[in-house]
Amino acid sequence: MTEEQTVSLVDVLEEDEELEEEASAVLGGSDSDHCSYPQGYVKRQALYACNTCTPKGGEAAGVCLACSYKCHEGHDLFELYTKRNFRCDCGNKKFRDLQCKLYPEKDDSNSLNTYSHNFFGLYCTCSRPYPDPDDQEEDEMIQCVICEDWLHGRHLGCPVPDCVELQEMICEACMTRNPLLWAYAPHLDVPGAEVQVKEEAGGSKTNRLQKTEKADDVIRPTCKRRREEAELEPSCKLKALQATGRTGDQSGAAFWPSGWRSKLCTCGACKERLSEGGVAFLLDESDTVLAYENKGKNQEMQPAGHDPLMSALDNLNRVQQLEIIHGYNDMKSELKDFLQRFAAEGKVVTSDDIRQFFEQQQSRKRRRVDAQQLYRP
Incomplete structure (x- = not known):
């Protein structure tokens, strides 16, 4: 006879809360009832x-x-998290016999969609599934903001910085395909910023001030002639950064801090180069996964439609409503106290413990009913 598998209450509560937050963030920004095809290539x-x-x-x-939900219930699905500029394929010629139940009038294909091995359940440069039953090494997977593939931390070609969840990552392959990003990397990426802070921390206050002034001189002309040149022709942040002569190791992935997109140059020439490379979306702050997640969380917080339970309560008289509310609050309070004892003692909660709790609740309810009948005039 095998022992019943148990987990600690703290683990259950933390995992449940984390899953709820992730689901709200990822799914809250998408419509769960209507096919997105009529919206075109959704941002x-x-x-x-x-x-x-x-x-x-x-x-x-x-x-x-x-x-x-509606057309592929019970099927073997790969969760792709989020993708940009994609139009739903459900029911088009790629699906042979399946017809979309929500929006059957679709074109045969969506020519502007971008696909990768992710659509077959494979990820990273190693093209392995996730979770990978053959991989015994614990490793987080991080999504590239350009190709949107998920890569193992150990396959990025560089150390993963702290607080990586607050940063955006561009994989080495995408950096190489868009070489202008290497010019920004030494100035904006997280590892470079950390090195600069460490170097300045060892110097005097005067040295730190001089370095700040020198960096400002690169971006803003300080002499009269350079000011006049800046007025005559549009300034280019990229050229100013390249003029510093500061270059980094052009290998490995690059990690970018919050707000880094606003520091990219938006002059005509740079916009054209970004557009030619297919990465013009990097100038859009609302393109980020974080912006999408915040949108989903905000939508989840909005008041929902009328609750059927509340409709049922509306049909009861005041005394019945109060009895139900008090009963619910009593049970919630007692269950909380019951579970907190396990958490305080570091014990685990089993199915037998929960069953015993509700049996005790039923027993108390019967005693209350019997007492009311006994003393009823």
Whole structure:
């Protein structure tokens, strides 16, 4: 007879809260009832790939949140987190016999969609599934903000900085495809910033002031002639950074701090280069996953429609409503006290413990009913 698997109460509560927050962030910004196809290429949305309908060896395809619920229930789905500028494929020619239940009038294909091995359940430069049953090494996976692939921390070619969840990562392959980003990296990426702080911390107050003034001189002309030149022709932040001669090691992924996109140059030439490289979205602060998640959380916090339970309560008289409310509050308070005892003693809660709690509740309720009948005039 095997022993019943148990976990600590603290672990259960923490995991439940974390899963709820993640679900609200990822799914809250997407519509769970209506196919997103009529909206065209949605700026960012939660996506899924169906291994049942489009297995490896066929054409890659992605479906929106609503279609994953309504059209692919019970199928083997790969959760893709979020993707940008994607139009739902559900029911088009890639799906053969399946027709979309929510929006069947679709074109045969969506030519502007971008696909990767993620749509077949493979990730990183190692092209492995996640979770990987053959990988015994614990390692976090981080999404590149350009190609949107997920990479193992050990395959990034550089150390993963602290507070990585507050930063954006661009993988080495995407940095190489967009070489102008290497010019920004020594000035904006997180490892470079940390090195600069450490260097300045060892110097005197005067040295730190001189370094600040020198950095400002690079961005803003200090002599009269350079001011006049700046007025005559549009300033280019990228050229100013390149003029410093400061270069970093052009290898490995780059990590960028919050707000780094606002520091990219927006002159005409730089915008054109970003557009040619297919990364013009880097100038858009609302393109970030963080902005999408915040939108989802805000939508989750908005008041929902009328609760059926509240409708039922409305049909009861005042005395019945108070009895139900008091009963619910009593049970919630007693359950909380019951569970807190386990947490305080570091014990685990088993199914037998929960069953015993509700049996005690039923027993108390019966005693209250019997007492009321006994003393009823």
